[in-house]
Amino acid sequence: MNVFGIIKLFGKHNGKRNHRVSLKNMIPGLFLGIMIPLAVILVIYSSYIARSVEVSSSHSSRSQLEIFKSHLESTMKATERVMSGMVSGNAQFQSFSVELMLNDMYNQSYNVQQILKSNLTANENLYTMAIYSPVNNWYTGEYNAYYEITATQRIQAQKNLEPEIKRLINQGDFDLSKWFFHSVGGRDYLLRGMNYRTVYCIAVIDLERLNTIAVQNYHMNGTLIFGNGKTVIYPDLKLGLSPDEIQKAGDSYLITDAVRKYLVVSEQAGYITLIYARPYDGILNEMTLFHIIVLICAAMAVVAVPFVSIWLWKLVVNPISHLTRTIEAIRSGDFSAHVDTYAVEEFRQVNDMLNQMIDEISELKIASYEKELEKQNTEYQLLQSQIRPHFYLNCLKNIYGMAESGQNKEIQQIILHLSSYLRYIFTISKDCVPLQKELEVCKNYADLFSLNQHQDIEFSLTYDAVLTNIPIPPVSLLTFIENSIHYGFVPGQKLKLVLKVSRIVTAERVLIHIIAADNGPGFTRSVINSIDKEEMMIDGKGKKHVGIYNVLKRFRLRYGDDFAAAFRNRDGALVELFFPYTEGEDL
Structure with a gap:
């Protein structure tokens, strides 16, 4: 086909153009028609992955919390059974309800202390168990051997706990109906007490120690927060959680808006609220390698759309447009018009042939x-x-x-x-x-x-x-x-x-x-x-x-x-x- 044939081809009646497809519009159209939906699908899928990863992380945190809750409840119930057995059926314990001679108190307390030690060994969550007899002004306690504390620390804890427990019992402020939170000497504890007449058996759980156990034994790399359903007792991470947010963390999960973000879930152990706050460093840190690759592909697809469009425009659309303009100029009689040379080999061959025909026609015209x-x-x-x-x-x-x-x-x-x-x-x-x-x-x-x-x-x-x-x-x-x-x-x-x-x-x-x-x-x-x-x-x-x-x-x-x-x-x-x-x- 010579140049006049090309001109004729591009110059047919406009009424027939409705039945044609423009190559310079079709190629970018096909690209955008494929890439934009693909990018949208990848973005939606990435959002779904992000949500799924977030939910999965919350499920993982909740599973850890539920395991810990189960062990804590087991400790609390086992301790209550031991205390109940002593209060109701241990003669040595009951004997402290009346005045005893000092030698008798030492003899009677030995058997009781062995029971306390046995329960502490079986329940590492317990910090200490003690017996207090106001009648005899007798206080003796046993500490859990799993607690890595020095003798000095043990003496200091005993010096803080003993007078406070005595005070609460003597003043009638010790709640014998349930476990309750109490702060002693700048540390927070969970206390439980039972009595036989005027002798009391007390169990103490150190909340700070529970966090250490959670990290070491349950691989909980966050912080355990204890509350009573409406108020955070210990430790206060300044999360600013409202009762409704605590309820939401119990039903699903919550990501805080604090400067340091936390993923929060909660469980109820009786009237005690267990809140697990795990540092949340962003969705990328929660994703697997596959998820990150999909997310990167989605981002690259979105970013690539304009750049590839410009590349296609320069590589395909611009040469076709220039070729069309050159042919229109030739139709108008301007034989000085020539087509530029482009990188695509096919366009270069067509352009060279067209330029050669234009030069030949110009010579014939001259x-x-x-x-x-x-x-x-x-x-x-x-x-x-x-x-x-x-x-x-x-x-x-x-x-x-x-x-x-x-x-x-x-x-x-x-x-x-x-x-x-x-x-x-x-x-x-x-x-x-x-x-x-x-x-x-x-x-x-x-x-x-x-x-x-x-x-x-x-x-x-x-x-x-x-x-x-x-x-x-x-x-x-x-x-x-x-x-x-x-x-x-x-x-x-x-x-x-x-x-x-x-x-x-x-x-x-x-x-x-x-x-x-x-x-x-x-x-x-x-x-x-x-x-x-x-x-x-x-x-x-x-x-x-x-x-x-x-x-x-x-x-x-x-x-x-x-x-x-x-x-x-x-x-x-x-x-x-x-x-x-x-x-x-x-x-």
């Missing part, structure tokens, strides 16, 4: 133009030869008329003017002459006619001195003067001729403006119609009038579409010629 120019020059010379005989015959006819009337002196003057004119005519060897010579022959012809016809002619000639040497077709202005003299006389009126040459300066260029006018009857409508259509004028007898037609044709051949002419009537015939002025084109 050769055709040169042949047409040669033909126009031949036609131009023929048109000039048609004007000269027409003028010769008019001059000879006038001299013949003067000879018949015996006007010898006038004939001499006429012959002088005629010889000057003929010298101008016979010396014309080019297709253009200087404006000055054409203006002189126009004045000479008016004087020649005035002598011949014994009629005064008022001839007004004005011109821009800069334009005296510009080239114009010979005998061109003379033709308008001749026609004005031939058709412009009105009985009883002096003929006035005007010939004016000037410049019109515009923003784009400079134009030469020539006016040829007379005060005669003007042009007929048929003449103006023929001139407007650039047709040769034919009178009612079928005779062709080639003067004005040939002048316009010669100007058109020289200046092409840059030449314009206007013929109208304004107090007589008025002719205006416009053509471009090129500085330095003087003859």
Whole structure:
């Protein structure tokens, strides 16, 4: 397919374009049609993964908390069973309800202390168990061997706990119905007590120690928080949890809005609320490698859409658009248009072939133009030869008329003017002459006619001195003067001729403006119609009038579409010629 075939292909009727598919729109459309839904799906799936990972993390935390809760409840129930057994059926324990001798108290307490030690060994969550007899002012306690505390720390804890427990019991503030929270010496404890008359068995759980056990034994890498259902008792991480949020953490999970985020779940162990707050460092830290890869793919897909679109635009759409614009320019006759070379091999081959065809067509067009120019020059010379005989015959006819009337002196003057004119005519060897010579022959012809016809002619000639040497077709202005003299006389009126040459300066260029006018009857409508259509004028007898037609044709051949002419009537015939002025084109 040659370039004209391509032009034809791209230039078919617009009505058929609705049934076509534009490649430059189809490729980005297909890409966006695939990538955008894919990116949306990946984003939605990533959101689902993030939510699933978050829920999974909460389930993991809840499972850990439930295991710990189960062990804590087991400890609390086992301890209550031991305490209940001692209170209800241990004679040695019950004997402390009455006053005893010091030796008896030591003997009776040994068996009780062994029971306490056995329970502490079986329940590592317990911190200490003690017996207190207000009647005997006797207090003895056993501490869990699993607690890694020094003797000094043990003595200090005993010094803090013993007087506080005594105070609570003596003042009746010790709640014997359940486990309860109490702070002693800056540490928080969970206390439980049972009594037989005036002797009390007390169990103590150290809340700080429970957090250590949770980390070591249950792999809970967060913090255990204890509460009573509405209030956080220990430790206070400044989470600012409301009762509703604690309830939500129990039903599902909660991520705090604090500076340090925590994932929070809670469980209820009787009336005690266990809250597990695990540091939450963001969803990425909770994800597996597979989840992170999917999330990265989703982000890359979203980011890649604009970049790949731009890449496709440069690689495919832009070359096709440029190719289309180039073909449209060729259709408009601009064979200087060429297609750029692009990276895609197929586009490069098409562009190279198209550029080669454009160069070949340009060379053919130049050769055709040169042949047409040669033909126009031949036609131009023929048109000039048609004007000269027409003028010769008019001059000879006038001299013949003067000879018949015996006007010898006038004939001499006429012959002088005629010889000057003929010298101008016979010396014309080019297709253009200087404006000055054409203006002189126009004045000479008016004087020649005035002598011949014994009629005064008022001839007004004005011109821009800069334009005296510009080239114009010979005998061109003379033709308008001749026609004005031939058709412009009105009985009883002096003929006035005007010939004016000037410049019109515009923003784009400079134009030469020539006016040829007379005060005669003007042009007929048929003449103006023929001139407007650039047709040769034919009178009612079928005779062709080639003067004005040939002048316009010669100007058109020289200046092409840059030449314009206007013929109208304004107090007589008025002719205006416009053509471009090129500085330095003087003859």
